[in-house]
Amino acid sequence: MSNLANQLVIAEREEVSRAIRLLLAAPLISARTAPEAFDLVRRRRDPVEKWFDYYCGWSLVVEPRLGYARLAKVRLATDPTRPARRHRAGRAPFDRRRYTLMCVVAAELLAIPVTTIGLLADRVVQACAADPALPRFDTSSRAERMAFVDALRLLESFGAVEVVDGVTDAYVDSAAAKVLYQVDATLLMRLPAAPVGASQVAVPADEVPLLFPELLTRLSRERRYGDTDDEVSDVRRNLRLRHSVFRRLVEDPVVHRDELTPAELAYLESPTGGQLLRRAADQAGFLVEERAEGFMLVDPDGLATDSRFPDDSSNAKVAALLLLDGIASAPGPVAVEQLHGEADALLNRFPKWAKGYRGENGSGRLVADALEVLTAFGLVRVGGGVVRARPAAARYAVTRTSTDDVEDEP
Template identity: 65%
Template sequence: MSLTNQLVIAEREEVARGIRALLATPLIGERGSPETFDLIRRRREPIRQWFDYYCGWTLTVEPRLGYARLVKVRAAADPSRPARRLRSGRAAFDRRRYVLLCVAAAELLTVPVTTIGLLADRVARASAADDLVTTFEVASRAERLAFVDVLKLLESYGVLETADGDAESFVDDTTAKVLFRVDATLLLRMLAAPVGPSQLAVPADDVALRFEELLEAVSHEQRYGLSSGRHEDTPSASDVQRNLWLRHTVFRRLVDDPVLYFAELTAEERAYLGTPTGRQLLRRAAEQGGFVLEERAEGVLLVDVDGLATDERFPDDGSNAKVAALLLLDALDEPRTTDYLRNATAKLLKRFPRWAKTYRGKDGVRRLTVDALAVLRSFGLVRAEAELVRPLPAAARYTDRNEEAP
């Protein structure tokens, strides 16, 4: 093989790795991931072109500032991918933590350096001045814990850099000395919305009542010529805009969701994927991104054999819920009631007595069943309908396995 061919192959592999790395982590900093950032910096043009062509997403790479930001825009909210606390349980952010995140981010915009105490005071004053926000109580340990969870999340994004001290110490000691450097540029890049919320000029009292409408408004992308998110409501949109919208809509779901079921697409989207052009683009995107394309009668999915493109894996023995989810799939050879699945979970706990100790107490069977089904739903493997759980076609990929002790 000639040197030229070797270089071409190496470039393709690096571009594919960069694409998948950004899908898993849309904000990559040089300080936290130097090797990955360097790869993206060197191959930024072909990576940027891939995301723009297939998904309509913008990639910003700032070599001197040391970060790469992929702006992933989707109009639909996805509650299955919340911000998570950077603790052992990785619990999802609750409403209070999201509120504190927004208030803290607003206060950090104006200061290049701050201490944890000064920032806490600023957040307390700002929340007290807003009639719609519950005042941040620094004296409450639970409040300080939520506040520290927010700071640790911002630190993981590179927005905050601890110059001295440890934020965790503030949970038990309000006089803890912690010094932060603030990257305001990176903080501004966190918001992935084509339209800034401040441009909507909506009275604060109306936000809760019009949330879905406002979410669609901040996600509005003018390039598609849409007035309501649907082309049938926008006769002025051209065929070029319509085809662009179809391509980007389909590929956004394909790269961002575990599996793309044809039944969940609109008639236009299914027709687009059924065209020779659609099928050709599907295979080309998979090849360029380093994915293995699986096509079935019910849908398609992109498989990343290296596991780079996702922050959540399945199968995975990283949690009891994921192990239980995999084992419960064998019981889901047909639609089953939740009572049936709870009985199956009870049998698993009895069969493996030294496993899943946190689910051994009162209500443990129900909790493990709920957590396992949440895993299966998040990976597009089941659909819950009232008290009935239906296996989806992709679940067949994981059945008929030999059970082993967790």
């Protein structure tokens, strides 16, 4: 009987850790698109909810009847390395126009449980025309229709909108396309993770550019921590430190010591902080890697990430790995122009590789995309026309092999 009990305890711990990591990779899990993951989160809801609340201060909402689990991640700092991306070849990031249309579309969908793409487009046209702060939405423009479709497809991927009949992409080619949607208004309202509603920090439209950083701070302000460090108690200050530290550890690929505030670093290096770090990692199935330069939570199963490196899924990631070797081995900063030369050499050496970068300024675009990858993974810093390797870059040194064969791909 004791052996059976031990096996059940071990199985529960494994399921809880798996559910935690799945939610870190996908904070919105739908029973329709990921039934096994949703069922796991539903069954282990209580311990998973407590883990996120204690270590990260994040709330988890599980709706068994509606079929979704939503983890509301809140960060005090914005992260430009993780934009919304278009659901089409290339996975290009959203631009300002697409973000604007997504917000307008979401607002209009709240009032209509069922609609067609044409009726929805008409509502967006009217909403944009009624608000002087919004640019007009022109359905006769193919570029505008494509941006509109990208916004809709992102909401589809969240499960907030479901296609009943038709194909959303058909609207790109023709404004007369017929697509029928069913709207999940409850899930739509769960999408914003900010603890403060945007309507509560409303300012005149012409002042938004000047106050944008302040507005983001106000949107992410959490009352549980108090307003300022001078006014809060030690309990609240320690709570804020714990949450800010663990949010970075579970969200960022690597956390360097020089990126932490003195208070955050002191917390992690304290006996209490170190004990909590090891306990949290054990409960979530991570391995703690602590070095002189920083900290890293390693997921042996690769469940907790939505992006991998090294990875050959894109030319930019392959180029990033190859360029990183030269950046990390250089005695000092490397000029971006020097990387352009290395990218040219790669393109010439492998003529059948990276065909999308063969046009005008191909090497420049390849370097820009590769540096974007390396920056997102905390491996380099770019500024002033030079690239500096971060300590974590040493993990990815390229092992060279010699061969007499001519290779088509790196």
